[in-house]
Amino acid sequence: MAVVRRTARDIRSDSRLDVLHVVLSSSEITRNEIAQVTGLSAATVATVVGELLAVGILVETKVSLGLVGRPTATLAMNPAGGSVVGIDVAETYVRAFLFDTALNQVGFVEIERDEHLLAPDLMVDMIGEALDRLLEQEQVDRDQVRGVGVSLPGLVHSSAGPSVLVPHWAWRTVDLEHLRERVALPLVIDNPLKAIATAELWLGRGRFCSNLVTVNLGTGVGAAILLEARIARGATNSAGEWGHSLLVLDGRPCRCGRAGCVEAYVGVPGIQQTLREIDPEHALLDIDLQRDFIGAMAAAAEADEPDPAVSETIARTSYFLGAALADLVAIINPEAVTLTGWTAWALGEHLLPAVRQHVREQAPGLSGSDLELAMSTVRGNSVATGVATLALERYLADEGLITTRTPLAL
Ligand SMILES: [Zn+2]
Numbered sequence: 001m002a003v004v005r006r007t008a009r010d011i012r013s014d015s016r017l018d019v020l021h022v023v024l025s026s027s028e029i030t031r032n033e034i035a036q037v038t039g040l041s042a043a044t045v046a047t048v049v050g051e052l053l054a055v056g057i058l059v060e061t062k063v064s065l066g067l068v069g070r071p072t073a074t075l076a077m078n079p080a081g082g083s084v085v086g087i088d089v090a091e092t093y094v095r096a097f098l099f100d101t102a103l104n105q106v107g108f109v110e111i112e113r114d115e116h117l118l119a120p121d122l123m124v125d126m127i128g129e130a131l132d133r134l135l136e137q138e139q140v141d142r143d144q145v146r147g148v149g150v151s152l153p154g155l156v157h158s159s160a161g162p163s164v165l166v167p168h169w170a171w172r173t174v175d176l177e178h179l180r181e182r183v184a185l186p187l188v189i190d191n192p193l194k195a196i197a198t199a200e201l202w203l204g205r206g207r208f209c210s211n212l213v214t215v216n217l218g219t220g221v222g223a224a225i226l227l228e229a230r231i232a233r234g235a236t237n238s239a240g241e242w243g244h245s246l247l248v249l250d251g252r253p254c255r256c257g258r259a260g261c262v263e264a265y266v267g268v269p270g271i272q273q274t275l276r277e278i279d280p281e282h283a284l285l286d287i288d289l290q291r292d293f294i295g296a297m298a299a300a301a302e303a304d305e306p307d308p309a310v311s312e313t314i315a316r317t318s319y320f321l322g323a324a325l326a327d328l329v330a331i332i333n334p335e336a337v338t339l340t341g342w343t344a345w346a347l348g349e350h351l352l353p354a355v356r357q358h359v360r361e362q363a364p365g366l367s368g369s370d371l372e373l374a375m376s377t378v379r380g381n382s383v384a385t386g387v388a389t390l391a392l393e394r395y396l397a398d399e400g401l402i403t404t405r406t407p408l409a410l
Pocket residue numbers: 243244245254255256257258261263
């Protein structure tokens with residue numbers, strides 16, 4: 001195996017990235033604290049912080065006079081460093097979020113999608129429109145935007161170049177160059193699982209764990225994987241498609257064409273199917289929209305009068321999720337597994353106790369015994385936050401300030 005030599009420049013960039021991670025995740029921090037957390041020497045921290053202050057990425061927020069010694073300055077990301085945009089493209093909506101360069105969310109627009117209109121050109125227009133509307137609404141000039149990140153479901157890489165592969169979507173032919181022209185700003189494109197992994201790495205438990213799995217629960221399900229403190233992308237950027245791994249041999253049909261996938265049990269249509277199997281006449285099955293269905297499930301689970309069919313559906317969903325997670329734990333052996341996504345925000349607390357127990361019982365050896373299994377600490381839309389973080393990372397790399405540790409997809 002070839003040994004990659006790290007140059008002094010790489011080491012300097014790595015130190016800057018370490019410092020940026022720590023400052024971003026702690027909102028305010030002193031140079032001494034940075035040195036403690038990163039393990040870098042005080043001299044290195046002083047140099048790196050000086051460089052980042054000089055280019056306006058960091059600011060000194062306040063200076064407190066100690067009883068002894070020199071005054072101590074608190075450092076933070078400079079929110080006045082410009083804006084970054086994160087755009088989450090999903091099956092039923094396009095959502096664009098504006099962040100300052102400290103990754104505080106400062107604005108948001110949503111464009112509803114007609115899921116029957118899947119023409120690739122239309123999608124490009126919708127993404128462009130979401131961006132234009134967001135900047136207009138927040139009165140941000142385009143030259144203030146440091147980067148735009150777009151999360152596209154199913155974005156994969158092959159020898160033929162990047163493409164978007166989503167079952168039932170007409171997206172295979174999406175013209176990513178056309179998207180680049182329409183956005184007309186520095187652009188990063190990645191898929192939602194890699195965006196979530198980035199958000200966890202910079203802002204969530206990924207700061208403390210080298211090996212972390214974050215499971216995204218919604219219509220579909222997937223796993224954002226950090227392995228040895230790096231985002232696992234795989235050969236074609238499709239690592240983490242755990243929703244289409246097998247839970248039940250010859251089980252329920254999945255929309256990918258296979259039978260028995262994890263998603264067919266713990267994706268929202270899978271949860272609806274579980275309720276249908278328990279009580280085919282249940283009133284919640286008449287709810288048209290998936291989001292409303294999950295909201296009604298959560299309300300029923302929290303009601304004073306328990307609904308036995310809902311309780312049983314939650315119990316079976318926990319069992320499915322626990323069994324499927326035990327497989328992931330067997331393969332990845334993470335320190336923690338976290339849940340994110342709109343199903344998780346609505347139902348996660350109801351699922352977690354039983355899921356923990358099933359994982360502990362089913363994961364091999366002791367891999368489940370010390371495992372932390374909890375809700376993600378990255379709140380809000382972690383896909384948009386993550387892809388905006390990638391845009392910020394690309395900007396900092398283009399400015400020569402850091403070397404990105406994980407190759408960017410596009
Ligand atoms: Zn499938």
